[in-house]
Amino acid sequence: MDVRQLRYFLAIARCGSFSRAALELNVAQPALSHHVANLEAELGVRLLDRSKRGVVATECGVALMGHAEIILRQMAHAMHDVQRRSDQPSGPVTIGLPSSLAIEMTLPLLKEIEARYPAIVPRIVENHSGYLADLLLNGQVDIAMLFDVEEPGLYELELVLTEPLMLVSSVSGPFAGRTSVAMDELLALPLITTTAQNGLRRLIENKAAERAIAATFRMELDSLQAIKRLVAGGYANSVLSWYAVREEAAAGSLHVAAITEPELWRDVSLARARDWPRSRAADVVWNICADLVRQLTTSDHLRGKVPGKSRLIRKPPQSGGKT
16 A cells, blocks of 8 residues: 555545546546556455445545545654755745635635745635634644634644624614624624524523523525525524625625624634644745735725734744745
């Protein structure tokens, strides 16, 4: 069993097809079949079930997929740990961005990385904060932006923004024209939020418990675009950050009001798992992300308080060039 066999097997299992994996890997399909057959013979088990509908990993195959992902990632980190001693950071960096932040950060982040460190190959994973936290711990993401981290001991963290959350409602709803809404009024509204796995739902529930009010959650969705469409259609209201709805508010398709008495805030932190090795490329991308948050807050693409001092638990090493 070698690295190439593991890489080929993993691609086939993920693609669900030898032909699609061959295109992705730029390898002839018969060669892929040959390598998988040798791997199955060596292990003495069937790894893939083949049918007219495609290829599916067996129970043994699923087990090998988990090990293969870790092995290949560790080998990549070993290579880049050696390369980090060079003058020019290089290699892949996987960055996790919550769906709302991805709207504002993805394009300028990719442009900045390309302009300053062309040998770095960035990959953006967009999802909700709770899911990204799991990907960090599993070693599938190098760094991520997370909201209100619940178990800070598992991560290295740098607080980059403390942001206010806002009521988002239909432009024809009862709050149209109002610039603010009290917390008690908010909690009396039918709300659409993300699922309980994500911090926003728990944050609202905690505020409701503090005030002995039962919040009304009309629906749970983990799709930001779907939430915004339902709110615009008057189905319910939501609580979101400014950058999640900045474009819709400017276009007049959604109404945004500040939450008061009390205000509702959450922390936005850069994070990475403590137990996974780091690359120099990931270190410099970390610094680019922190700088970008400050820039976007200054330009009102993001809103909130940018801390004056870093809360980084273990500071990334200094690298060549300004980072």
